[in-house]
Amino acid sequence: MERPSRQRQQERDTERESDEETVSCPECDSTEIVTDADQELVCEDCGLVLDERNIDRGPEWRAFNHSERQSKSRVGAPITETMHDKGLTTTIDWKDKDAYGRSLSSEKRSQMHRLRKWQERIRTKDAGERNLQFALSEIDRMASALGVPRSVREVASVIYRRALNEDLIRGRSIEGVSTAALYAACRQEGIPRSLDEVADVSRVPQKEIGRTYRYISQELGLELKPVDPKQFVPRFASALQLSEEVQSKATEIIDVSAEQGLLSGKSPTGFAAAAIYAASLLCNEKKTQREVADVAQVTEVTIRNRYQEQIEAMGFR
Numbered sequence: 001m002e003r004p005s006r007q008r009q010q011e012r013d014t015e016r017e018s019d020e021e022t023v024s025c026p027e028c029d030s031t032e033i034v035t036d037a038d039q040e041l042v043c044e045d046c047g048l049v050l051d052e053r054n055i056d057r058g059p060e061w062r063a064f065n066h067s068e069r070q071s072k073s074r075v076g077a078p079i080t081e082t083m084h085d086k087g088l089t090t091t092i093d094w095k096d097k098d099a100y101g102r103s104l105s106s107e108k109r110s111q112m113h114r115l116r117k118w119q120e121r122i123r124t125k126d127a128g129e130r131n132l133q134f135a136l137s138e139i140d141r142m143a144s145a146l147g148v149p150r151s152v153r154e155v156a157s158v159i160y161r162r163a164l165n166e167d168l169i170r171g172r173s174i175e176g177v178s179t180a181a182l183y184a185a186c187r188q189e190g191i192p193r194s195l196d197e198v199a200d201v202s203r204v205p206q207k208e209i210g211r212t213y214r215y216i217s218q219e220l221g222l223e224l225k226p227v228d229p230k231q232f233v234p235r236f237a238s239a240l241q242l243s244e245e246v247q248s249k250a251t252e253i254i255d256v257s258a259e260q261g262l263l264s265g266k267s268p269t270g271f272a273a274a275a276i277y278a279a280s281l282l283c284n285e286k287k288t289q290r291e292v293a294d295v296a297q298v299t300e301v302t303i304r305n306r307y308q309e310q311i312e313a314m315g316f317r
Helices: 002-021 066-072 106-122 127-146 150-165 174-188 195-201 206-220 233-239 244-259 268-282 289-296 300-314
Strands: 033-035 041-043 049-051
Touching (some): 127 150, 127 174, 127 195, 150 174, 150 206, 174 195, 174 206, 195 206, 233 244, 233 268, 233 289, 244 268, 244 300, 268 289, 268 300
């Protein structure tokens, strides 16, 4: 007797779900029914409110700006991959004050100091978590020095965790793999950072970074497209205080020369630097080869060689 009753209940649930899915407007017979910000069922075609007694699953308080919303919110920070425990840990504040803002007594301060010390110790249970914590802190340090957004740090942390799970760290330095993961994340997110710039903020040589990057990208199957030189143009032009006209001209030079196959096998930073140098001459905002080379971190010889090729491609000689 129990099985048929359970089947009837399932049939009723299925019928109820199908009825909810096929709700139509009694005014215009439209099935375009949506839920607005006030948790009301509204017809998109005629604007008729069908139901206004839905459960509001939002907070019971109201806020009219970001600071007020932050002060009234009672939830913690979201889960993040940039911390070894994904941010699901407890931290003891260093201010030595209670919930009312009053200073603690000397006995309580010493007790909180001991608790804070043990909290830091037990956050990592073994050597693997300590190494992961060190690697993620290195990624965060280098990302801050490079000025890349938060999304790149998240992607770099995910790439490092994948390399750790695939046992690609064995036999390689933690700094080298974390730097290679950050460089791969910059390329994957379309943030133009050259290998020289990443090596400047790292603690490992550039040759090791390149070798480790090629290894983890191959083993993890990272599909990374070649770097577009046009991505470097806005940053280099801003550092040289050049106008929008020079930037658009440099972009045009890169497009024309790339169509003729001159970009193949060339460094994207050197190609962008030469295009900016050529555009600055054409727009009467002359910059020396040394100034452009210092910003792009390439040699003057590279700029001269690429410059000659681009000028010939543009038909000026």
